[in-house]
Amino acid sequence: MSIALKNVAKTYPDGTKALQPTDLEFRAGEIVSLLGPSGCGKTTLLRLIAGLERPDAGSSIHFDTDDVTRLPVEHRRVGMVFQSYALFPNMSVLANISYGLKMQKLPAAEIRARADEVIKMCQLEPYANRSIDALSGGQRQRVALARAFAPRPRILLLDEPLSALDAALRDKLRDELAALLRRFKITAIFVTHDQDEALAIADRVAVMRNGRVMQIGTPEDLYHNPRVPFVAEFVGHAVELCGTVEDGKLNTPGGRLALPRTDADYQVYVRADDVKLSQDGSLRGTVESVTFLGTHYRVGVSGVVQGLLYANHTGTTPPKPGDTVRMEIAPEALLLLPRERHAA
Structure with a gap:
């Protein structure tokens, strides 16, 4: 089932604009993540799709060709897993999972098969x-997920579905969740503030900020081609390289850096993966922190940007705090983004 949102907004009685007018389309069977920091409007958007909130006048929500803008939640045929588990404490796990199937009056054998x-x-x-x-x-939380999956709804809405799990189980269940959604061809929209979760599960990711969708695209597109600084910072933790441009190079406190082009007014960003420690590097700074992350060391260097510039170092012998290091960044690895004036 496809979903189309036209001019969907939400303003609370006290005047708070939780969601600015938004146009979005979700294709049938697509998995989309709403990604952003707390308070950005992602849960409000999810609740509007579910029918748990009433949108502002002029909003339009369609499931396929059906206008559900004012349709009560119980008639929208959506499965929901929100942060409050809403489980029946006096029932067993099996009974909780089977409850919705019994309400559908399915045969006992099918109820047990789906629950199992x-x-x-x-x-x-x-x-x-x-x-x-x-x-x-x-x-x-896993029971809540299982109960939502069992009726095989045509639309599944999830709000931080894996947040209560430990790290190892979260990674495993994340992959199984994505596989199950694709096997049943369920249109799914899930809210998360965890970019790894969003990029791993979703076909497309909508990055939100202050009630607005800043950019929507595939995980690869958002990572490699962010359109605005906020998306670059939030997806992949890009860091801005500040300085003055002269003769095709960016002059920073730590040295000069070649730019791929100088034909526009833009901000320059780089990710830790693209910062290489090199004896011949054009940038120079002081190591402030070294963190071992299993596959690599994350090295924080001062003296190049306002805070720390991070480099992911894959060598077996990392530098030590206090060491002076040189770094290089290939011009094509730089993210050149339109200068952000006044973000709303």
């Missing part, structure tokens, strides 16, 4: 007959 399928996928087999009160927070 999602229990296995969410690694809940040892807990199937336990009460909800006997589960940890992470286990309860």
Whole structure:
């Protein structure tokens, strides 16, 4: 089922504009993430699609050709997993998952088959007959996911669905979640502030800020071709290189850096992956921090940007705090973005 939003906005009675007028389209079977910091409007947008909030006058929400703008939540046929688990504490895990299927009046054999399928996928087999009160927070979140999947809704809305899980299980369930959504061809929209989660699961990601969608695109497009500084900073943690441009080079406190072009007024950004430690590098700074991350060292260097410029160093012998290092950045690795005037 496709979803089309036209001029959808939300203003609360106190005048707070939680969502600015927004146009978005979600294709049938597509997985889209709403990504952004707390308070950016992503949960408000999700709740408007669900029917849990009423949009401002002039808004339009369509599921395929059906206008659901004013349709109550119970008639929208969406599956929902929000931060509050909303589970039945007096029921077992199996009973919680089966509840929605019973409401659909499905045959008992099909109810059990679907419940068993999602229990296995969410690694809940040892807990199937336990009460909800006997589960940890992470286990309860998995039950909420399983209960939403079991009826196989045509649209699935998820608000931080993996936030309560430990890191190892979150990574595993993240991959299984993406596989299940694609297997059932469910149109899914999920809210997260975790860019790794968004990039790993979604077909497209909408990056939001202050009630606006700043950019929507594939994970690869957002990472390699951000259109505005905020997206570059939020997706991939790009750092701005400040300085003056002269003779095709950027003069920074740490040295001169060749630019790919100088034909416009732009801001220059770079990601840690593209900063290389090199004895012949044109930039120079002082190592302030060294963090081992398993596959590489994250080296924080002062003296080049206002804060720290980070480099991902894959060598076996990292520099030490206090060392002076040289760095190089290939011109084609720089992100040249329109200068941000006054972000709303």
